Amino acid sequence: MDLSPSELIRYQKQIVLPNIGREGQLRLKKARVLCIGAGGLGCPLLLYLAAAGIGTIGIVDDDRISESNLHRQILYRTQDIGQLKIIIAAKTLSALNPEIQINTYPVRLESHNAPALFADHDIVVDGTDNRKARYILNQTSLLQQKPWLFASVEGLAAQVGFFSGEGGPCYQCLFPDKDVMRPTCQENGILGVIPAMVANIQATEVLKYLLGLPVSLLNTILLYDAERLNFKKINLSADPNCVACSKNKGSNQMNVEQEVHIPEMTLSELYALRETTPDLQLIDVRSPMEHEQYNIGGVLRPLDISLNSAVLTGSLAEFDPEKLTVVYCRAGKRSHVAAQILLNAGFKQVQQLKGGLNGASI
Ligand SMILES: [Zn+2]
Numbered sequence: 147m148d149l150s151p152s153e154l155i156r157y158q159k160q161i162v163l164p165n166i167g168r169e170g171q172l173r174l175k176k177a178r179v180l181c182i183g184a185g186g187l188g189c190p191l192l193l194y195l196a197a198a199g200i201g202t203i204g205i206v207d208d209d210r211i212s213e214s215n216l217h218r219q220i221l222y223r224t225q226d227i228g229q230l231k232i233i234i235a236a237k238t239l240s241a242l243n244p245e246i247q248i249n250t251y252p253v254r255l256e257s258h259n260a261p262a263l264f265a266d267h268d269i270v271v272d273g274t275d276n277r278k279a280r281y282i283l284n285q286t287s288l289l290q291q292k293p294w295l296f297a298s299v300e301g302l303a304a305q306v307g308f309f310s311g312e313g314g315p316c317y318q319c320l321f322p323d324k325d326v327m328r329p330t331c332q333e334n335g336i337l338g339v340i341p342a343m344v345a346n347i348q349a350t351e352v353l354k355y356l357l358g359l360p361v362s363l364l365n366t367i368l369l370y371d372a373e374r375l376n377f378k379k380i381n382l383s384a385d386p387n388c389v390a391c392s393k394n395k396g397s398n399q400m401n402v403e404q405e406v407h408i409p410e411m412t413l414s415e416l417y418a419l420r421e422t423t424p425d426l427q428l429i430d431v432r433s434p435m436e437h438e439q440y441n442i443g444g445v446l447r448p449l450d451i452s453l454n455s456a457v458l459t460g461s462l463a464e465f466d467p468e469k470l471t472v473v474y475c476r477a478g479k480r481s482h483v484a485a486q487i488l489l490n491a492g493f494k495q496v497q498q499l500k501g502g503l504n505g506a507s508i
Contacts (some may be wrong), residue, residue, distance in 0.1 A: 147176060149172060150173070150245070153175070159188075165359060165439065166357060171199060174199045174356055174357070176201055178204070178267075179268065179269055181270075182206045182270065182271065183267070183276075184207040184209075184219075184235045185209070185274075185275065185341075186215075186218040186299065186336065186338070186341035187272075187273035187274075187275070187297055187299065188345070189219045189220045189221040190341070191273055192347055193239070195349055196243045198349070199355055204266070205232050205235055205249070205250050206253060208252050211228065213227055218336065218342070221239075222234055230252060233502070236248045236250050249265065254279075255282055255283070256407075257450070258450050260283070261290070261433055261448070262435050264287070264290050264292055265436055267292075267329070267472070269294065269352055270283060272294060274350075281318065284390055286319075289309045289479060290477070291479055292311045293308065293311050294311065295351060297347075302341065302342075302373045304370040305367055308363035308366070310364060310369055311402050314383075315382040318390035319382065319383075320382060322389070347363075351363050367380045367382060377443070408497065410496055411500060412440075416472060425469055426469070427470065428474070429444050430446050430474060431458065431480050431484040432475050432480065434446060434473075445464075447462070447484075448460075449483060456483045456484075462488075467491070467494060468495075473494070473496065475499075475502045476503055477501065477502040478500065480502075482499040484498075
């Protein structure tokens with residue numbers, strides 16, 4: 147993959163920057179960013195990510211454009227009222243930058259679809275203004291060890307932060323009580339320019355991350371008070387009792403998996419074993435989308451992650467718990483959880499592919 151002559155012209159002002167160059171621009175072209183929500187945060191965020199040359203942008207939103215969106219959701223025009231946001235967003239972004247790929251997902255983020263959506267992207271950006279979605283983002287990010295950016299906006303104030311997904315601190319360390327309901331901007335009102343400010347900070351951090359530059363909001367929350375034009379950064383530390391990221395909570399299956407040892411094998415060991423053990427049971431716990439793209443012959447049983455637990459989708463009845471069973475995923479994290487589910491279900495010999503398909507060494 148290289149930059150075309152027209153891309154070299156389009157991104158000229160970025161490419162001349164010493165931190166970016168042709169190589170950095172190519173990194174952006176290869177990048178895949180998922181934006182959850184195409185509203186007040188999503189609109190400016192998507193415009194800048196598309197303009198900057200992110201090669202593939204996914205947009206998750208099932209909402210339609212209403213008149214009260216227009217004071218802040220700047221991808222849309224008055225004549226678009228009633229249309230699906232993702233349709234208009236994709237059309238506008240493609241017109242802005244025809245060099246990039248826009249993928250639309252007309253769904254609401256739920257625990258059952260989050261793993262597949264995450265798996266296909268390098269980084270995920272929260273533009274939801276929805277607390278339930280943020281807990282799903284947090285949990286999926288921890289499971290797949292993939293970063294996400296959080297933002298929340300209310301009135302003339304906002305918060306924004308970056309979580310690595312590689313352990314604590316996580317969003318739930320910051321907001322441990324999932325049942326506390328806070329008003330959304332739809333209930334409380336919002337000044338239209340505020341989400342644009344926050345979305346620009348999110349977009350900047352996404353670009354820095356993809357370019358390999360240090361991310362300033364890692365494990366940090368930035369508080370923005372527009373009324374006094376104050377910015378305040380707060381460093382976060384992991385909560386040792388956090389149910390999402392702590393290793394101390396034995397009741398949570400996703401945490402248990404960090405403590406239980408599952409025997410591992412390399413891809414070459416797996417191939418060799420298949421020759422000598424024809425009744426070896428091989429299970430692919432990735433999403434159907436990942437399975438379709440590339441698979442090594444495993445039976446598909448996607449790992450479905452809900453807020454506090456994980457289950458294997460589909461029946462296990464066709465497998466023999468007495469026989470050797472090998473599970474695999476993309477990076478080895480989901481297969482680790484899946485292996486424990488199988489052990490808990492009475493399977494006697496469970497192993498996993500070391501490092502998943504990505505890390506598999508022959
Ligand atoms: Zn946590």
